[in-house]
Amino acid sequence: SQKIEQNSEALNIQEGKTATLTCNYTNYSPAYLQWYRQDPGRGPVFLLLIRENEKEKRKERLKVTFDTTLKQSLFHITASQPADSATYLCALSTDSSYKLIFGSGTRLLVRP
Amino acid sequence: DAGVTQSPTHLIKTRGQQVTLRCSPKSGHDTVSWYQQALGQGPQFIFQYYEEEERQRGNFPDRFSGHQFPNYSSELNVNALLLGDSALYLCASSWVSETQYFGPGTRLLVL
Numbered sequence: 712s713q714k715i716e717q718n719s720e721a722l723n724i725q726e727g728k729t730a731t732l733t734c735n736y737t738n739y740s741p742a743y744l745q746w747y748r749q750d751p752g753r754g755p756v757f758l759l760l761i762r763e764n765e766k767e768k769r770k771e772r773l774k775v776t777f778d779t780t781l782k783q784s785l786f787h788i789t790a791s792q793p794a795d796s797a798t799y800l801c802a803l804s805t806d807s808s809y810k811l812i813f814g815s816g817t818r819l820l821v822r823p
Numbered sequence: 824d825a826g827v828t829q830s831p832t833h834l835i836k837t838r839g840q841q842v843t844l845r846c847s848p849k850s851g852h853d854t855v856s857w858y859q860q861a862l863g864q865g866p867q868f869i870f871q872y873y874e875e876e877e878r879q880r881g882n883f884p885d886r887f888s889g890h891q892f893p894n895y896s897s898e899l900n901v902n903a904l905l906l907g908d909s910a911l912y913l914c915a916s917s918w919v920s921e922t923q924y925f926g927p928g929t930r931l932l933v934l
Contacts, residue, residue, distance in 0.1 A: 743921055754827075754913050754925035755866070800865055804921060809879045810856065811915075811923060813865030 713738040717801060717814035725822055730788040732817045734801035737782060739812070741803035744777055744784050749798045749816065758799075759786075791821045825850060827916050827926035835932045836904050844899045844929045848916030854878075855897040856923060857889060858913040866913055872897050901931075909933045 715736045724730050734744070743762045747755035761768045761777045761784065768775045774787040788795050798818045802811040828847045836842050848855050854873045858866035868881035872891035891897045895916075901908055909932050915923035 745922065747925075752911070752928075752930070754928045757922055757924060760922055802865070809854075809871050810868035810881060811858075811866070812868070813858075815863065815865045 713812075715739070715801065715803060715812055715814045717799075717817045719815060719817070721818040721820055723820045723822065724791060726791060726793060728791055730791045730795070730819055730821070732786040732799050732801075732819065734784040734786070734814055735782060736803060739782075739803060740805060741779075742806045744775075744801060744803045745811065746773075746775055746784075746786050747800045747802065749800055751798075755800055788819075791819075793821045793823050795819060796821050827914055827924055829912075829914050829926040829929050831929060832927065833930045833932075835934065837934050838904055838906060840904050840933075841900065841902045842904060842931060844901075844912050844914075844931075846897045846899070846914030846916075846926060848895050848897070848914075849924050852916035852918040852924070853895050854917045855891055855895065856915045856917070857897070857899045858915065858925075859883070860911040860913055860928070862910075869899070904933045906933050 745760045746758045749755045759775045761775045772789045776785045798816040800816045802813045830845045856871040857869040860866040870880040871878045875891045886902045888900045911928045913928045914926045917923045
């Protein structure tokens with residue numbers, strides 16, 4: 712069956728450290744993968760998009776990698792801050808579809 | 824530049840009732856998608872509208888219907904509400920690019 716999985720356990724890290732979140736998928740051939748941030752009771756906010764032919768994408772303190780062999784994307788936040796505390800969602804889309812398929816998200820807590 | 828807006832922000836209904844949620848896309852966007860997000864889960868795709876037509880539909884029953892107007896705004900209608908329809912309903916807009924921009928959502932509670 713098709714699945715997209717994120718670590719359901721919250722990630723708890725110290726301010727200033729690098730947070731690394733994982734997104735794994737099975738039985739999909741994504742054309743691209745996106746990462747969103749979501750605060751409680753709010754809509755997801757777009758962060759980064761990476762295409763199937765790209766290995767890595769960066770934006771300020773954020774970095775995303777995409778390994779189609781491992782069927783995995785990693786999302787890194789360097790020099791993390793308490794304001795980075797939120798739930799992070801990964802979503803993929805395929806060439807044959809317009810919809811985004813989301814994981815259930817990973818909650819990140821950055822301690823001061 | 825206004826982003827995606829949704830109304831109302833919160834809504835309480837009883838089982839069997841009908842509800843209409845509204846969405847205005849980001850300026851310049853012509854495509855609207857609707858998602859349902861249950862507590863602790865990722866958003867689930869309901870359907871997408873483009874050029875006033877439903878372009879793709881997710882695995883939701885016919886009780887869920889929608890409409891897109893000539894100004895690209897959209898409505899989501901849900902008939903015969905069930906307790907399980909309680910969720911955050913998200914609207915997302917896009918244009919050409921793959922990126923979908925989400926609104927703040929409408930929190931629906933069915934009692």
